[in-house]
Amino acid sequence: MRIFVTGATGQLGHEIPSAFAGHDIIPGIRPSFDLVDERSVRSAIEAAGPDLVIHAAAYTDVDGCEGDPERAFRVNALGTRYVALAARDVGAALVVVSTDYVFDGTKGEPYLEWDEPRPLNIYGRSKLAGEREALMLHGRCYIVRTSWVFSPNGRNFVKTMLRLGRERTALQVVDDERSSPTLAGDLAGAIARLVARPVYGIYHLSNAGSCSRYEFARETIQLAGLPTVVTPVSTAEYVARNPLPARRPANSTLRNLAGAALGIELPPWRDALRRFLETHHL
Numbered sequence: 666m667r668i669f670v671t672g673a674t675g676q677l678g679h680e681i682p683s684a685f686a687g688h689d690i691i692p693g694i695r696p697s698f699d700l701v702d703e704r705s706v707r708s709a710i711e712a713a714g715p716d717l718v719i720h721a722a723a724y725t726d727v728d729g730c731e732g733d734p735e736r737a738f739r740v741n742a743l744g745t746r747y748v749a750l751a752a753r754d755v756g757a758a759l760v761v762v763s764t765d766y767v768f769d770g771t772k773g774e775p776y777l778e779w780d781e782p783r784p785l786n787i788y789g790r791s792k793l794a795g796e797r798e799a800l801m802l803h804g805r806c807y808i809v810r811t812s813w814v815f816s817p818n819g820r821n822f823v824k825t826m827l828r829l830g831r832e833r834t835a836l837q838v839v840d841d842e843r844s845s846p847t848l849a850g851d852l853a854g855a856i857a858r859l860v861a862r863p864v865y866g867i868y869h870l871s872n873a874g875s876c877s878r879y880e881f882a883r884e885t886i887q888l889a890g891l892p893t894v895v896t897p898v899s900t901a902e903y904v905a906r907n908p909l910p911a912r913r914p915a916n917s918t919l920r921n922l923a924g925a926a927l928g929i930e931l932p933p934w935r936d937a938l939r940r941f942l943e944t945h946h947l
């Protein structure tokens with residue numbers, strides 16, 4: 666297959682070539698490919714002539730989106746519209762990567778693919794708008810929602826905890842925000858297995874199990890062998906001291922029912938974290 670990848674410089678985009686070894690990967694990279702410029706999107710995808718487009722690019726700064734909603738919708742909603750139209754017109758199937766933040770986190774148990782989205786913040790609203798653009802415009806489209814992505818490339822929670830753990834003797838981390846940490850490489854592998862099946866629709870692909878941010882931080886610090894003491898704090902207490910523009914869902918854990926029905930499941934998040942820390946000495 667010829668595969669056009671948006672967001673090739675990002676956490677997930679970096680993992681696509683090894684997950685799709687043996688296929689031709691054509692990256693869409695700024696400035697020649699910019700989601701806010703429809704012509705650049707169309708000409709890059711037409712020139713690549715792909716069989717598949719993996720749309721992993723997004724404006725992923727959750728608090729940045731809250732402060733600049735127009736940019737969030739231009740990149741995440743309109744940009745996804747442009748990608749979907751170009752993919753459709755060249756006859757390529759489409760994977761749109763989306764987020765657990767399309768949910769408000771009040772369900773009290775993991776969200777199924779068919780649960781009603783109700784985003785709490787601009788990032789989630791703009792990503793949901795992107796999902797809908799793709800589903801309306803492209804009949805051969807997989808929406809892959811994932812959560813709490815970490816990898817050796819780019820900024821993520823694990824790398825931040827490792828840095829803070831080395832700088833400080835104690836860390837306070839919120840214990841009332843819950844989801845599933847997901848290793849970008851595991852997600853890329855699951856996407857590779859998914860696109861082998863022409864069963865288009867919405868999928869929830871995260872590493873198995875769930876945890877609070879506090880549990881995720883504690884596990885990271887312990888596995889890294891750092892002496893830092895990690896203690897839980899409520900979001901209300903944390904935000905009172907460190908104001909954050911965007912609200913986060915309390916429990917946006919995703920349940921993978923549709924992917925599991927095709928035999929596509931990711932390993933537990935603790936295994937993924939252990940493999941990550943063993944392989945990358947950050």
Ligand SMILES: NC(=O)c1ccc[n+]([C@@H]2O[C@H](COP(=O)([O-])OP(=O)(O)OC[C@H]3O[C@@H](n4cnc5c(N)ncnc54)[C@H](OP(=O)(O)O)[C@@H]3O)[C@@H](O)[C@H]2O)c1
Nearest residue numbers: 672674675676677699700722723725764811812813814819
């Ligand atoms: N990170 C998470 O915890 C998380 C959780 C749930 C879902 N997701 C979703 O998963 C996908 C992959 O996330 P990630 O963590 O790999 O993202 P990331 O590391 O933040 O990378 C974002 C990518 O998007 C590109 N990009 C941003 N604006 C662009 C624009 N206007 N035109 C073209 N490219 C642009 C960036 O390119 P530059 O190098 O030029 O900036 C970068 O390659 C995204 O769709 C995200 O919404 C992520």
